[in-house]
Amino acid sequence: MFNPNSPQARDIVDLFFWSMVIGGVIFVLVTGLILYSVWRFRGRPGDGEPHQNPGNRKLEIAWTIAPTVLLAIIFVVTLSAMRRIDPDPAGQQPDVIVTGYSWWWHVEYPNSGVVTANEIHIPVGQQVLFQLKAADVIHDFWVPELGPKKDMIPGHPGNTVWLAADEPGIYLGACAEYCGTQHAWMRIRVIAHPQEEFDEWLRQQASIPAAPMSEELVRGAQIFQESTCVNCHAIAGTNANAQAGPNLTHVGSRLTLGAGIIDNTPENLGQWILNPHAIKPGVQMPGYNYSPADLRALVAYLGSLQ
Amino acid sequence: MSNITLAPEASDSLPALSKPTGLLSWIASVDHKQIGIMYMITALIFLVIGGVEALLVRLQLIVPNAQVLSPQTYNQMFTMHGTTMIFLVLMPMLIGFGNYFVPLMIGAYDMAFPRMNALGLWLLVFGGLLMYYSFLIGQVPDGGWFMYAPLSEQPYTSHRGTDYWALSILVMGIGSTTGAINFIVTVLTMRAPGMTLRRMPLFVWTTFATAIIILFAIPILNAGLAMLEADRLLGARFFNRGGGSPVLYQHVFWAFGHPEVYILILPVFGIISEVIPVFSRKPIFGYEFVAGSSFIITFLSFGVWAHHMFASGLGIGFNAFTAFGTMLISVPTGIKVFSWIATMWGGKLRFTTAMLFAVGFLITFTIGGITGVTFAIVPTDWQTTDSYYVVAHIHYVFVGGTLFGIYAAFYYWFPKMTGRMLSEKWGKIHFWFNFVAFNLTFFIQHFLGLVGMPRRVYTYPDLPGWTTMNMISTVGAFLSGLAHLIFMFNVFYSLRRGERAGDNPWDAWTLEWATTSPPPPHNFDELPPVRSARPLWDLAHPEDPDWKRGH
Numbered sequence: 001m002f003n004p005n006s007p008q009a010r011d012i013v014d015l016f017f018w019s020m021v022i023g024g025v026i027f028v029l030v031t032g033l034i035l036y037s038v039w040r041f042r043g044r045p046g047d048g049e050p051h052q053n054p055g056n057r058k059l060e061i062a063w064t065i066a067p068t069v070l071l072a073i074i075f076v077v078t079l080s081a082m083r084r085i086d087p088d089p090a091g092q093q094p095d096v097i098v099t100g101y102s103w104w105w106h107v108e109y110p111n112s113g114v115v116t117a118n119e120i121h122i123p124v125g126q127q128v129l130f131q132l133k134a135a136d137v138i139h140d141f142w143v144p145e146l147g148p149k150k151d152m153i154p155g156h157p158g159n160t161v162w163l164a165a166d167e168p169g170i171y172l173g174a175c176a177e178y179c180g181t182q183h184a185w186m187r188i189r190v191i192a193h194p195q196e197e198f199d200e201w202l203r204q205q206a207s208i209p210a211a212p213m214s215e216e217l218v219r220g221a222q223i224f225q226e227s228t229c230v231n232c233h234a235i236a237g238t239n240a241n242a243q244a245g246p247n248l249t250h251v252g253s254r255l256t257l258g259a260g261i262i263d264n265t266p267e268n269l270g271q272w273i274l275n276p277h278a279i280k281p282g283v284q285m286p287g288y289n290y291s292p293a294d295l296r297a298l299v300a301y302l303g304s305l306q
Numbered sequence: 307m308s309n310i311t312l313a314p315e316a317s318d319s320l321p322a323l324s325k326p327t328g329l330l331s332w333i334a335s336v337d338h339k340q341i342g343i344m345y346m347i348t349a350l351i352f353l354v355i356g357g358v359e360a361l362l363v364r365l366q367l368i369v370p371n372a373q374v375l376s377p378q379t380y381n382q383m384f385t386m387h388g389t390t391m392i393f394l395v396l397m398p399m400l401i402g403f404g405n406y407f408v409p410l411m412i413g414a415y416d417m418a419f420p421r422m423n424a425l426g427l428w429l430l431v432f433g434g435l436l437m438y439y440s441f442l443i444g445q446v447p448d449g450g451w452f453m454y455a456p457l458s459e460q461p462y463t464s465h466r467g468t469d470y471w472a473l474s475i476l477v478m479g480i481g482s483t484t485g486a487i488n489f490i491v492t493v494l495t496m497r498a499p500g501m502t503l504r505r506m507p508l509f510v511w512t513t514f515a516t517a518i519i520i521l522f523a524i525p526i527l528n529a530g531l532a533m534l535e536a537d538r539l540l541g542a543r544f545f546n547r548g549g550g551s552p553v554l555y556q557h558v559f560w561a562f563g564h565p566e567v568y569i570l571i572l573p574v575f576g577i578i579s580e581v582i583p584v585f586s587r588k589p590i591f592g593y594e595f596v597a598g599s600s601f602i603i604t605f606l607s608f609g610v611w612a613h614h615m616f617a618s619g620l621g622i623g624f625n626a627f628t629a630f631g632t633m634l635i636s637v638p639t640g641i642k643v644f645s646w647i648a649t650m651w652g653g654k655l656r657f658t659t660a661m662l663f664a665v666g667f668l669i670t671f672t673i674g675g676i677t678g679v680t681f682a683i684v685p686t687d688w689q690t691t692d693s694y695y696v697v698a699h700i701h702y703v704f705v706g707g708t709l710f711g712i713y714a715a716f717y718y719w720f721p722k723m724t725g726r727m728l729s730e731k732w733g734k735i736h737f738w739f740n741f742v743a744f745n746l747t748f749f750i751q752h753f754l755g756l757v758g759m760p761r762r763v764y765t766y767p768d769l770p771g772w773t774t775m776n777m778i779s780t781v782g783a784f785l786s787g788l789a790h791l792i793f794m795f796n797v798f799y800s801l802r803r804g805e806r807a808g809d810n811p812w813d814a815w816t817l818e819w820a821t822t823s824p825p826p827p828h829n830f831d832e833l834p835p836v837r838s839a840r841p842l843w844d845l846a847h848p849e850d851p852d853w854k855r856g857h
Binding site for chain 2: 001002011012015016019020023026027030031033034037038041042043044047048049050051052053054055056057059060063064067068071072074075077078079081082083085086102136137138140142144148149150151153154155156159172173174175176177178179180181182183184185187260281282
């Protein structure tokens with residue numbers, strides 16, 4: 001939140017800054033009065049009783065009204081900021097639909113039909129409308145540098161949130177609503193590109209990956225299709241079209257695996273397939289017992305899905 | 307006006323074949339003082355348990371990717387820590403003090419319903435045992451202390467943890483409700499002659515207000531728990547798909563949950579309103595405003611619950627309503643803080659340990675109050691909610707606020723309860739240790755939240771600054787643990803070696819100091835006349851009594 005990278009994130013930081021200034025003044029005032037009293041009115045042994053002052057109605061009314069006025073002003077500022085930061089999408093179609101699963105993110109671009117997972121690409125300098133849904137329990141989508149967080153509630157049509165990035169880069173986020181065993185490793189990466197680069201990324205993601213050419217890749221594809229992988233995962237252009245796990249159509253182009261817990265390298269992918277529970281205990285995916293050669297083929301095939 | 311004798315035969319009023327002795331004299335007791343002490347002992351035992359859970363949580367977070375606890379165990383620990391501290395430590399501790407001191411402060415010989423009072427205590431004890439029995443069968447609650455549906459429901463939680471959690475809180479909730487009725491009836495009907503409502507000590511006022519909140523808030527929780535269990539065990543659909551709504555659970559839980567915050571802080575406002583005047587040697591500044599603001603808080607506390615749900619997407623109207631209520635409720639709280647400072651102003655301050663904790667409370671609670679207002683600024687809440695910023699805030703309110711107030715109460719009233727003073731030397735060591743360690747633990751967590759660390763994560767990526775901040779917090783937590791141990795040591799030490807207290811060691815002014823320490827079973831042999839809120843001041847200063855003073 002300290003490095004805001006969008007108008008709405010900056011807006012919130014400004015609000016927070018001013019609330020801290022006002023709060024800071026109040027804190028200094030209160031603590032100052034306390035410490036002054038502590039020093040000035042400290043009793044000494046042998047002191048008699050001080051003047052018994054039971055109160056001062058005018059003063060009491062004053063310190064009731066002054067904070068009320070101050071808070072009324074803060075309330076008006078809050079209202080206008082709410083409208084500015086979270087405007088009603090007014091029927092506009094979302095640019096990105098993110099669905100929270102335990103414990104990863106399903107990501108769809110409805111205009112282009114692109115489906116991916118965990119890593120969300122956006123163009124810089126544009127307000128992007130996110131629709132947020134949940135597949136099982138409540139999750140919460142939070143990328144602090146880009147804007148506010150919103151809950152994802154199962155069975156509800158979906159909250160919306162506007163996010164944007166002024167500069168290209170990778171922005172980290174996380175699920176903010178406790179959602180079970182692996183809530184900690186339900187991390188988000190938002191990757192902001194210049195417009196042309198984003199268009200190129202979208203075009204590439206919309207394409208069906210090239211059919212495997214080498215013998216090893218063909219073997220890998222065959223293992224994938226013949227194993228229970230296809231019960232949960234989808235790869236466009238093949239028979240695998242299940243939605244229970246992350247879409248793997250272009251998994252080779254992603255930076256991390258397991259919603260951010262490990263880097264996407266061939267060794268890590270191999271270990272993940274053999275025993276995901278050793279890496280992310282509680283994850284829904286079971287481990288598989290492949291021979292080293294089969295594992296190599298499968299990893300090579302998945303890595304080729306760029 | 308002559309002295310009035312009240313109910314001298316109370317000790318013989320319960321028919322018994324023989325007077326129980328030893329442990330049985332406690333277990334079978336319906337005496338409000340014994341019951342109060344048993345509440346406090348229960349709370350102290352669970353404070354140790356909840357504290358160990360907190361230290362395990364902090365130990366797991368000392369470095370990124372630590373493997374002290376498994377994710378599952380970590381989730382059980384933070385769930386049980388929160389549940390234990392709220393329901394089995396802070397609430398019983400405050401109810402315990404209320405039990406012990408409300409009858410004494412209004413000059414009564416007991417609570418209105420002594421047997422129901424005992425029932426409330428034992429429902430709490432057995433509720434606590436039921437909660438912790440879940441460890442013995444290895445199915446520990448792990449859904450967080452607010453147990454959001456549908457995570458807490460089938461099929462996402464198929465073990466019995468949620469059931470132990472819900473049923474034991476239901477049991478305790480029934481106990482708290484009986485306690486609330488008892489406090490309300492006691493305050494309304496058991497006051498000594500002359501003790502009009504406008505002369506009641508402020509601790510009695512705030513406990514009375516708290517009882518009203520309990521009476522209206524806890525049944526909401528109990529209804530919610532019954533609905534949760536109906537979903538889990540009977541296949542109902544209150545909170546899950548197919549007709550129900552997870553948002554309904556949030557409404558039900560927080561409609562109880564936010565009033566609960568005031569259940570845990572209002573009695574403390576009362577304690578501070580007793581301690582600061584006595585050790586400033588002045589009456590409370592603006593008695594009517596301090597008492598009245600408690601009732602404004604009582605009323606408003608039922609209109610702010612949805613500020614826990616700003617990220618749920620309730621729409622701008624609902625959010626604005628709750629934001630407004632939340633800002634409004636800080637006004638009566640501010641009135642109290644200003645009144646306490648004005649009470650100190652022009653006084654002759656005595657820095658006993660009780661006073662140190664009261665002043666420490668003022669400072670840390672002010673921080674908690676200021677960060678509280680930032681949650682009412684809805685867009686700010688959208689960044690800070692469910693992050694470590696909230697964790698910092700609630701601990702500033704519940705530890706820097708409630709627990710510091712409880713410690714002030716212990717140092718202030720321990721002499722009355724036991725006849726011996728708590729050691730002031732160890733008390734001061736305890737205070738400074740606790741004050742520094744507390745701030746070391748929790749202040750830094752504000753920043754952890756602001757840089758993006760969500761709450762309730764068993765570990766975190768090694769991002770710049772996160773490790774250092776978490777390590778500082780963990781070190782602070784262990785020092786805090788040590789501070790609490792110093793307190794426990796002080797209690798055991800002072801029970802045997804403490805200075806004899808006498809009836810009124812602090813020259814205090816309310817009725818509990820007008821009897822022996824500890825008081826006899828019937829509390830008072832005779833009562834002084836009550837003609838103001840400070841009867842013992844009037845007695846000691848016939849030339850300048852409060853009742854002659856205009857306001």
